[in-house]
Every structure is written in C-alpha cells, then in structure tokens.
Amino acid sequence: MTTITGRGRRPRSTWLRPSRRPAAITGCPPVGVADAMSGMVTLKIGALVPLTPPGWVEAGRHLLAGLDLAVREVNDAGGIGGDPLELVVRDTAADPRRAEAALDEFAGLGVAAVAGEYHSVVARAAATRADALGLPFLCSSAVLDALTERPTDHVARLPPPQSRGWRIYADFLLDAGHRRVAVAAAPSLYWESGTRVLRERLATRGGTVVELDMSALAPAAVCDALAESAATALLLLVGQPEPAVSIVTSVRRDRRLAGTLIGAPAGQPEFAAWENLLGAEGAAIPFLRYLPERLTPLGVRVGAALREGPAGAPSFVAFEGYDTIAVLADVLRAHGADRAGLAEAWPRVAVDGTRGRIRFAREPGISVWQATGTPVQVVDRDPATPDRFRILRTG
Structure with a gap:
C-alpha cells in the first residue's frame, strides 16, 4: 500500500496483496478519513496495479509511477482544498478475482474513487464490481470495448477502445x-x-x-x-x-x-x-x-520527473497513470468527494493532461464514459x- 498523506512528506510504501475474501460491508462508509489532531480529511483513492506475475509487472510499475507522482504533486500544491490525497494500492497480479476483492475492500475503506488497472480482463471485473458498488472508477490503461455489460455512469476510461x-x-x-x-x-x-x-x-x-x-x-x-x-x-x-x-x-x-x-x-x-x-x-x-508526436509542456515536465524515478524512462502507461490522478483531482476539487457527484461529473471534465486536453463523452457501443481524442x-x-x-x- 502506498500512502501519501501530507504536504512535503515523502511517501512511505509497502505492498499488500488483496485478500481473496471480500471485506464485509455494512453500509456506505463516509468518504475520507478525518485526523482528530489536525481536522484534516484524508481523501483515499484506490489503485489497481499488476505488480507480480502473471501480470505484466513492468507495465504495473510504470502505471504506479505515474499515479504516485501525480498524487505527490497534488499534495505538494496543497491537496484538495487543503486535504491530502492518499493512494491505496492493491496488486491485482492479472487476476480478476483479486480486483473484485480489492473493490470490496476499497468500498469498506471509504475511498472516494478507484484508479488504474492495465489488464483488460481484470479491468472488466473491476468495472463491473465498481458499478455494482456505486464506486467511481477511472480506468487508466485497459482498452477492452465492453468494460461493463450495461451502460454505467460510475466508470470512465482514458485509453481508446480496442x-x-x-x-x-x-x-x-x-x-x-x-x-x-x-x-x-x-x-x-x-x-x-x-x-x-x-x-x-x-x-x-x-x-x-x-x-x-x-x-x-x-x-x-x-x-x-x-x-x-x-x-x-x-x-x-x-x-x-x-x-x-x-x-x-x-x-x-x-x-x-x-x-x-x-x-x-x-x-x-x-x-x-x-x-x-x-x-x-x-x-x-x-x-x-497512446502518445502524441509531441507531449504537452506538462507532459515534458512529467516525463523528466518520471525518468528520475525507480521505473526509469517512462512508457505511455506512466503518462496514463499521471493523467488519471490529474482528472480525479480536478473532479474532486470541483465536485467534492461524494461518490454520486463524482460519477455525474465525467461529461464536465476538461483537464490539461500530459498528452493533450482530456474530455469524456459517450461513444456508440461503449458502455462507459470514454476519453475522446486520445492519440494512437x-x-x-x-x-x-x-x-x-x-x-x-x-x-
């Protein structure tokens, strides 16, 4: 689990695999966890990432590097209205059951939204579970057209459909x-x-x-x-x-x-x-x-920062991770941490990302909110x- 909770602090990182047993959920917990000493509310974002085989581990590391950098930058800039973001990471290991268990756990932890996942079959399981739980899920990297069986407002996706x-x-x-x-x-x-x-x-x-x-x-x-x-x-x-x-x-x-x-x-x-x-x-x-011929100025800066990190020279997957948090942070600032409000916000998103302007729309045959104009x-x-x-x- 990667935890980033305070401005100016270095992240402390430990890796936890999700239990195969879903967490017990006895109602809808409050989104965010208050610190009794400071009155600060920590806004949690669940992150699904393949970090062990048979998952594509290098892709997972790049995705996490982008997510992690973006969360650090949000917190260094004052968080969300003064409240820090916390990235709660779970290793899916390319296993749909792990993703489903992680979604159940995230719901119990009170996360505001879920981000990530590289493997399409895993993302499909996560999207289906997120829809059932009413959890906003921004899929960072998976391209399978049918992420859910039915149209949903709870799920959006950054990469173009397969x-x-x-x-x-x-x-x-x-x-x-x-x-x-x-x-x-x-x-x-x-x-x-x-x-x-x-x-x-x-x-x-x-x-x-x-x-x-x-x-x-x-x-x-x-x-x-x-x-x-x-x-x-x-x-x-x-x-x-x-x-x-x-x-x-x-x-x-x-x-x-x-x-x-x-x-x-x-x-x-x-x-x-x-x-x-x-x-x-x-x-x-x-x-x-999924990169343009030229990155945006933000993308150039982010690419340089990622290159200095443990994952090394960034792939497009790292930029997808960064853009995911950029979108979620913008939505949280504009609409608060209410899950229902977040799910309604996708069509109003207009965020400058590392690869261009990010907007979402409905597309024929696609059941989730789809980012438009993603370069291929x-x-x-x-x-x-x-x-x-x-x-x-x-x-």
Missing part, C-alpha cells in the same frame, strides 16, 4: 502489403476480441486471419505452423515475457520465415525488459502506444538503435 486502436493497426498491416496475417493467440477474452477486430478490418480489403492456438502449440512449434500458413505477418497475442520472447527468438532464427513481419499490437515491445531480453531481435516489431501510434524499435522508437503510423 476496436479503434486495433483497426488502426490492421490498416497499417494492409498498407504494408500484408493480406494474410497469422495470430499466435492465447485463450483470453481480450485476445479473442482483438482477433475479431483484426479479422473484420482485414476482410474489408480482402485480407484473412489465420489463428495459431497457443494453448496447443509450444513456441518452437509456431514456426512450423507459420510456415505452413503462408502468412506474411505473425502477431503476438500472448503474454510477456513468455511465451512472447521465445516465439520471437524461434521465428527470427528460422530461415524459412526470413522476411516475415512480427507484430505485437498489445504493446509488449514498449518496455525496457523487451530490449534487455531480445536485443536486436526485438526490434522492428510494430506495436500500439503504431511504432517499433529502431533496428539500428533498439532503445529508440520509430513512429510508423498515427491515428
């Missing part, structure tokens, strides 16, 4: 001449949804998708299946570092597959561990990220300098 980003990625493949695309896909609602978006978009221009079932294939066996498929591109719809790293190594070293494009729309190559594990073999693998890029690591990124397409 259907938008993956259509842009499919257009990139088509424009590069790829009409027959293989996907090495693990069983998951997120990967299934992504495959469907790719198949439908490719089909509009005569393209096809060949599915390679990673529940039945070892990484080395992917090469044989890929060679037989006659696909010119292979997309990694699997976890990282494994089996993604082993698949890349096998394909790169198979002479039959020379010239085959490897892609990773979910963003595995974004993180430093990818370069550390694969070196030059991990370059020239296009992926999606297709990028890869430069083979000549793998620690640098090349922008291949913007959307």
